[in-house]
Amino acid sequence: CLDCRGVPNGPAAYDVCDVCGGDSSSCLDCAGVPNGVRVYDVCDVCGGDGSSCLDCAGVPNGANAYDLCDVCAGDSSTCLDCAGVPNGPLVYDACDVCGGDGSTCVDCAGQPNGPRVIDVCDAVS
Numbered sequence: 001c002l003d004c005r006g007v008p009n010g011p012a013a014y015d016v017c018d019v020c021g022g023d024s025s026s027c028l029d030c031a032g033v034p035n036g037v038r039v040y041d042v043c044d045v046c047g048g049d050g051s052s053c054l055d056c057a058g059v060p061n062g063a064n065a066y067d068l069c070d071v072c073a074g075d076s077s078t079c080l081d082c083a084g085v086p087n088g089p090l091v092y093d094a095c096d097v098c099g100g101d102g103s104t105c106v107d108c109a110g111q112p113n114g115p116r117v118i119d120v121c122d123a124v125s
Contacts, residue, residue: 003020004020004021005020005021016034016035017034017035029046030046030047031046031047042060042061043060043061055072056072056073057072057073068086068087069086069087081098082098082099083098083099093112094112094113095112095113
């Protein structure tokens with residue numbers, strides 16, 4: 001009886017990978033299963049789906065990250081309030097004053113940027 005190498009009564013046999021005299025390692029998948037279906041994904045995870053190493057832009061092992069404004073690869077400037085604070089509460093008022101209450105530009109009738117003035121006789125006109 002010949003073994004797989006053609007040697008009469010020889011010790012060589014086909015391994016699970018169908019290799020004559022093999023050690024069954026040439027067809028192992030990344031999980032160690034002979035002829036298995038698992039492979040390493042782009043994140044180097046055996047049997048992974050390629051999502052565990054994606055940055056916020058979907059780039060495998062990418063450098064993109066969310067900024068303080070929750071913008072991927074942003075510069076934290078899109079959510080600054082008028083005082084420059086990310087996600088801050090301050091806005092410009094009717095008088096164009098950051099965080100103002102609209103009182104610094106009211107005319108004498110109480111209207112912001114209004115046309116009313118006090119004339120020389122102390123009368124509102």
